[in-house]
Amino acid sequence: MDRQKIVTFGEIMLRLTPPDYLRFNQTNLFRASYGGSEANVAVSLANYGLQSEFVTRLPDNRVADACIDDLRRYGVRTDAILRGGKRLGIYYMEEAAAIAKLIAVYGLSQEQAAERLGKSQSAVANKLRLLRLSPACVTLLREGGLSERHARALLRLSDENERLAALRVIVERGCNVAQAEAYIESVLQRAAVTPPRRRPTFIVKDVRLFLNTIRRSMGIMRRAGVDAACEREDTDEEIRLTIRIPRTGAAKTA
Numbered sequence: 001m002d003r004q005k006i007v008t009f010g011e012i013m014l015r016l017t018p019p020d021y022l023r024f025n026q027t028n029l030f031r032a033s034y035g036g037s038e039a040n041v042a043v044s045l046a047n048y049g050l051q052s053e054f055v056t057r058l059p060d061n062r063v064a065d066a067c068i069d070d071l072r073r074y075g076v077r078t079d080a081i082l083r084g085g086k087r088l089g090i091y092y093m094e095e096a097a098a099i100a101k102l103i104a105v106y107g108l109s110q111e112q113a114a115e116r117l118g119k120s121q122s123a124v125a126n127k128l129r130l131l132r133l134s135p136a137c138v139t140l141l142r143e144g145g146l147s148e149r150h151a152r153a154l155l156r157l158s159d160e161n162e163r164l165a166a167l168r169v170i171v172e173r174g175c176n177v178a179q180a181e182a183y184i185e186s187v188l189q190r191a192a193v194t195p196p197r198r199r200p201t202f203i204v205k206d207v208r209l210f211l212n213t214i215r216r217s218m219g220i221m222r223r224a225g226v227d228a229a230c231e232r233e234d235t236d237e238e239i240r241l242t243i244r245i246p247r248t249g250a251a252k253t254a
Contacts, residue, residue: 006045007080009055010038012067013089023094026138034067039076044118046075053077059085096127103128129155137163144171146180153181156188207239214241221245 016030038054045052054076058064060083067088068078103113114124130151133141137160141151150170157163166187170180214230221228226245233240 005051005053005077006042007053007055008038008042010036011089012036012039012054012056012058012071013091014063014067016090016092017095022138022142023097024092026135026142032066034070039071042076043071043074051077053080055080057082057084059083059087061088063088096130099124099127100131126152134160134163136160137167140164140167140171146170147177149177150175150180153177153184156184162187211239214243218243 012034013036015033015035017033018024018027019029019031036056039056042052042054052075054071058067058081064083068081071078099113099117102108102116103110108116110124110128111121114121117124126148130148132155133151137151137154141154144167154163154167157166166184169175170183173179173183175183218228218230228243228245231242231244233242
C-alpha cells in the first residue's frame with residue numbers, strides 16, 4: 001500500500017539575507033534561500049520521512065528553476081508546480097534582528113524562539129549576541145573579510161576600545177578563527193594579571209584649607225538665616241572646633 005501523501009499549496013518566495021553578522025546597509029552580498037509557510041511545512045514533513053508535495057505557480061526562468069531544485073533537495077515533490085507569470089516574490093531578512101523582533105513581539109524565550117525556528121537554543125543565542133557589536137566593529141569585520149565566528153570571539157571583550165584594538169591586530173595579522181580566539185584570550189589574560197591603578201593619595205600639610213572650607217560653610221548657613229556658631233580652641237596638640245546648629249522647626253517631643 002502506498003504511503004499517504006500530504007500536499008501543501010501556497011506561495012514561495014526568494015529570501016535575501018545578509019551574510020553572518022552584517023546588516024543590509026553594511027554589505028553588497030546576500031545569501032539566497034527560498035521560503036513560505038506552506039513550502040516550509042512540506043519540507044518539515046519530508047524531513048520526518050513523510051511523502052509531501054508542494055503546489056504553486058512559478059515563472060519560467062532560472063531563479064524559479066533554482067527554487068524548485070531547492071525543494072527537491074529536501075525530498076519535496078514538485079511535479080504539480082505550474083509555470084507562468086512574470087516574477088518570483090522577494091523578501092528580505094536580517095537574521096539576528098528578525099529573531100530579536102520575534103522574541104519581543106510574541107514574548108518568547110530564546111528556547112521557544114529556537115523551537116519555532118527549528119534551530120538550537122545556542123544558535124539563536126549566538127545570533128542575538130551579534131547585535132551587541134557596534135557599527136565601528138562591524139565595519140572592521142567586514143573590511144577585514146572576517147567571519148561570524150571571528151565576531152563571536154570578539155564579544156568576549158566587554159570594552160569597546162579593547163574590541164576595536166583587538167580587531168585591528170587580528171585584521172593586520174590575517175588571523176584565522178583559532179588565531180583570533182588565542183589572541184583575544186591573551187588580551188584577557190593580560191588584563192587579569194595587570195594590577196588595577198591605585199587611587200591617588202592626597203597629602204595636605206596645611207590644615208588652613210579645611211578650616212577655610214568650614215568657615216565658608218558657616219557663613220552660608222548664617223546668610224540663610226540659620227543661627228549657627230563655631231567655637232575654636234587651640235592647644236599644643238590640636239585645633240578643637242565645636243559647631244552648634246540649632247534645630248529650628250524641629251518637632252517637640254513629649
